[in-house]
Amino acid sequence: MRAVKLSAVILALLFGIPTAAQIQEKVDLDATYRIKDEGLNRSQVMDILSYLTDVYGGRLTGSPQIKAAAEWAKKKLMEWELVNVNLETWGPFGRGWSNENFSARVISTSSFPLIAYPKAWTPGTNGLVTADVVAAIINNDQDFDTFRGQLRGKYVMVTPMRDVSALFEAPGHRFTEEELVAMSAQPVQPPRGGGRGQRGGGGNNNPNFNDRRLRFFLSEGGVSTIEPGQRSGGTVFVQAGGSRNASDPPVPPQIVMAIEHYGRIWRMIEKKVPVSLEMNIENKFYDQDLNSFNIVAEIPGTDKVDELVMIGAHFDSWHTGTGATDN
Numbered sequence: 326m327r328a329v330k331l332s333a334v335i336l337a338l339l340f341g342i343p344t345a346a347q348i349q350e351k352v353d354l355d356a357t358y359r360i361k362d363e364g365l366n367r368s369q370v371m372d373i374l375s376y377l378t379d380v381y382g383g384r385l386t387g388s389p390q391i392k393a394a395a396e397w398a399k400k401k402l403m404e405w406e407l408v409n410v411n412l413e414t415w416g417p418f419g420r421g422w423s424n425e426n427f428s429a430r431v432i433s434t435s436s437f438p439l440i441a442y443p444k445a446w447t448p449g450t451n452g453l454v455t456a457d458v459v460a461a462i463i464n465n466d467q468d469f470d471t472f473r474g475q476l477r478g479k480y481v482m483v484t485p486m487r488d489v490s491a492l493f494e495a496p497g498h499r500f501t502e503e504e505l506v507a508m509s510a511q512p513v514q515p516p517r518g519g520g521r522g523q524r525g526g527g528g529n530n531n532p533n534f535n536d537r538r539l540r541f542f543l544s545e546g547g548v549s550t551i552e553p554g555q556r557s558g559g560t561v562f563v564q565a566g567g568s569r570n571a572s573d574p575p576v577p578p579q580i581v582m583a584i585e586h587y588g589r590i591w592r593m594i595e596k597k598v599p600v601s602l603e604m605n606i607e608n609k610f611y612d613q614d615l616n617s618f619n620i621v622a623e624i625p626g627t628d629k630v631d632e633l634v635m636i637g638a639h640f641d642s643w644h645t646g647t648g649a650t651d652n
Contacts, residue, residue: 373401374649382647384640385445386617387421387569391641398620398640407622416616419569422446424644426607428453429580431590433601440559440583441551442645444566447579449606456480456548458590458600463538477546480602483538484552486591489584492558539566539576549578549606553587563645571612578606 377384381394395412402410422445429439432455443449460482461472500508542550554561566579593600620640626632642648 378647378649382649383642383644384648385422385644386641387418387611388423388644389421389611390423390644395618395620395640402620402622407624410622411620412618413621414616414618418617419615420446420571421611421614422567422569422644423609423611424607425609426605429582429602429604431600432603434593434598439586439602440561441580441586442561442563443606443608444563444579444581445644446565446567446569446610447576447608448567449608450548450578450604453603453605454548455601455603458482458551458594458602460591460594461542463541469541473545475545476542479547480604481542481547481550482552482587482591482594483542483550486588487553487584489557489588536574539579540574543575543577547577549580549604551580551582551587553584554581557584559583559585561645564643571610578608580604580606 376397377394381390381397384391384394399410399412424443427441427443429441431437431439456478458480459476461468461476462483462485463469463472539550554563556562561581561583563581567573567576590600642651
């Protein structure tokens with residue numbers, strides 16, 4: 326008798342209750358096809374990308390460029406009839422910064438222009454400065470004494486030249502099916518903590534030691550530090566070299582140079598050939614508004630108006646590029 330009752334309960338569970346497939350919400354195929362048609366035949370993505378990169382890149386947080394880009398994005402969202410379009414303030418972020426003008430070239434023994442960029446949140450040179458180049462690699466306390474009194478009025482190379490491998494194959498390619506399968510089988514690595522950006526000079530990566538080194542270059546009167554970019558082939562990776570907090574200790578002007586040009590100057594210095602640079606770094610800080618903002622807009626729902634779906638991405642980029650490949 327008990328077995329009969331149990332069977333009845335099981336049958337009731339199997340046939341008396343709708344399955345997930347039976348109660349699944351009906352798919353609006355017409356809306357799906359309309360969305361696909363809009364994306365495939367009337368996409369604006371490339372035009373939007375061009376405006377955000379060609380016209381308004383780079384978009385360093387706190388800079389006039391990101392504010393102009395945000396106003397353009399706000400106007401575009403309103404054209405699309407999204408509602409509650411707004412720039413919502415958050416902060417404090419810190420002072421803003423922008424590079425207003427930069428030029429650099431070797432003027433002796435030979436003359437050639439240089440690919441280089443100032444680091445964000447660093448000061449300028451107060452005009453065009455012509456000076457000789459010296460190398461000052463500081464890795465320990467004894468090295469400070471070695472270069473004390475030798476850097477005033479000099480451009481200072483702060484990192485040894487590294488080996489640069491030749492690119493015999495294109496750095497990018499489309500993954501094969503086998504490569505995708507192998508990648509999917511790899512364990513997910515835990516996230517790594519972010520840093521303050523690039524650290525210049527030598528082989529000592531202790532943050533406190535690097536801060537001491539920058540203060541030393543500033544107190545010794547160097548015109549600007551020079552370090553090589555982390556990439557090659559003309560690509561230069563540049564981040565920040567100073568603080569967004571105006572009360573933090575000052576730092577010297579700092580530039581990052583294409584590794585090919587850095588290497589050419591380095592090899593001349595090794596040969597005891599004098600090298601003079603002509604450089605103008607004009608940077609500007611903005612202290613009026615220490616806050617930043619998020620660009621927010623809404624697409625109102627219908628049957629589930631009390632629920633939220635949030636879609637977003639970071640809007641800022643570094644100052645030396647357009648932001649086209651920033652994440």
